[in-house]
Structure formats: structure tokens, C-alpha cells
Amino acid sequence: GNSVTQMEGPVTLSEEAFLTINCTYTATGYPSLFWYVQYPGEGLQLLLKATKADDKGSNKGFEATYRKETTSFHLEKGSVQVSDSAVYFCAWTDSWGKLQFGAGTQVVVTP
Amino acid sequence: DTAVSQTPKYLVTQMGNDKSIKCEQNLGHDTMYWYKQDSKKFLKIMFSYNNKELIINETVPNRFSPKSPDKAHLNLHINSLELGDSAVYFCASSPMRADTQYFGPGTRLTVL
Numbered sequence: 181g182n183s184v185t186q187m188e189g190p191v192t193l194s195e196e197a198f199l200t201i202n203c204t205y206t207a208t209g210y211p212s213l214f215w216y217v218q219y220p221g222e223g224l225q226l227l228l229k230a231t232k233a234d235d236k237g238s239n240k241g242f243e244a245t246y247r248k249e250t251t252s253f254h255l256e257k258g259s260v261q262v263s264d265s266a267v268y269f270c271a272w273t274d275s276w277g278k279l280q281f282g283a284g285t286q287v288v289v290t291p
Numbered sequence: 292d293t294a295v296s297q298t299p300k301y302l303v304t305q306m307g308n309d310k311s312i313k314c315e316q317n318l319g320h321d322t323m324y325w326y327k328q329d330s331k332k333f334l335k336i337m338f339s340y341n342n343k344e345l346i347i348n349e350t351v352p353n354r355f356s357p358k359s360p361d362k363a364h365l366n367l368h369i370n371s372l373e374l375g376d377s378a379v380y381f382c383a384s385s386p387m388r389a390d391t392q393y394f395g396p397g398t399r400l401t402v403l
Binding site for chain 1: 322324326331332333334335336339341346347381383385388389390391392393394395396397
């Protein structure tokens with residue numbers, strides 16, 4: 181089964197709204213955790229990452245905190261823009277480098 | 292400068308044909324990967340090479356064969372293409388195994 185669970189989309193928000201995308205993972209040990217973003221028609225871009233428990237990754241106003249006790253890595257942004265419309269993927273990597281992706285959450289931000 | 296590049300960006304071909312996708316990275320990374328993204332956007336790893344050595348080989352039909360002529364290149368050859376091979380294929384690289392991966396722009400393969 182899928183070892184990364186993300187909230188299903190699409191998530192539709194108005195500009196300046198608060199965004200949360202929940203992500204929980206199933207993994208042994210202490211994997212590194214990632215959020216990748218895929219803008220329409222483009223490839224995957226690394227948004228942020230965290231490599232150990234309680235680390236907070238942040239970039240472009242997005243944040244996520246590695247919570248080992250709840251095996252979660254929820255993505256948040258305080259005020260979204262239309263340009264944040266994209267598909268967001270939560271992922272973790274095993275010791276071999278296999279990135280295990282969630283199913284992706286489409287975010288649509290309207291003016 | 293493009294860090295991870297793929298060619299071609301689009302590939303449309305007939306069932307039964309053989310095709311190749313090329314990937315190059317200029318980041319000096321040791322490890323490269325191929326991922327497949329299906330029509331529902333789900334991403335799954337196919338292969339990984341570390342210093343030209345195959346280290347990940349997922350359950351992929353043997354019609355798919357990766358080749359790494361050097362650390363900076365990882366190509367994907369597909370024989371006898373089938374309709375179900377239609378997808379977007381992404382190449383990625385990382386400084387070393389299990390490190391942060393950087394993705395190419397993808398190759399959209401359409402099999403008719």
C-alpha cells in the first residue's frame with residue numbers, strides 16, 4: 181500500500197487564504213521528508229525538506245515540520261497567491277534513495 | 292544553465308515501436324533516477340544508478356532498459372511500446388544515494 185497519505189484534492193481557495201495540506205507517512209527509521217511542487221505543464225520542483233524530527237523546512241512562505249510522534253509533515257502557507265496553484269506532493273526517501281510519493285494534492289487559488 | 296535536462300520533451304509513437312529518452316545532469320551528482328508519472332499524477336520510481344551501477348530496479352517490464360554511459364547521463368530505452376506506457380517520465384539526480392533529488396522537466400510519451 182501507499183506509504184504516504186495526503187489529503188485528496190482539489191483544494192480550492194481564494195487568494196490570501198490559509199492553506200494546509202495534510203501528509204502522514206509510514207516508514208521505518210528516520211527518513212528525510214520532502215514537499216515537491218508541480219506547476220501546470222512543468223516538472224517537479226523541490227519546495228522544502230526536513231531531515232530529522234522537529235526540523236522545520238521553509239521556502240517561499242511555505243512551512244512544514246517533521247513530527248515523528250504523529251508521523252506527519254503537514255504543509256502550510258499563511259496567505260496563498262494565484263501563482264501557488266499547482267499539485268503538491270509529499271514524499272520520503274528510504275536508504276536506497278527511493279522517493280515514496282503521496283498521490284499529490286491539487287491546489288487551485290482563485291483571485 | 293539547466294541542471295537536469297531530458298530529451299525529447301514530447302514523444303508520440305505507434306505501438307510496437309522502440310524509443311529512447313535521454314537524461315543529462317550537470318550538477319556533478321553521483322546518483323540518477325527514472326520515475327514514471329501516470330495519468331492520475333501518481334509517481335513511481337523505476338530505476339536508479341549510482342556511479343553507473345544499477346542500484347534500484349523496481350518491478351518494471353523488461354521492455355524497459357536503462358543505460359548509464361557515465362555519471363552525468365542516464366538513458367531509458369523502451370522496446371515494443373504498449374498503450375499503457377503512455378505517461379510522463381521524469382529523470383532526477385542527487386549528490387549521493389538517499390540525498391535530495393532534483394528533477395528534470397519530464398518527457399511526455401504518448402503511444403497510439
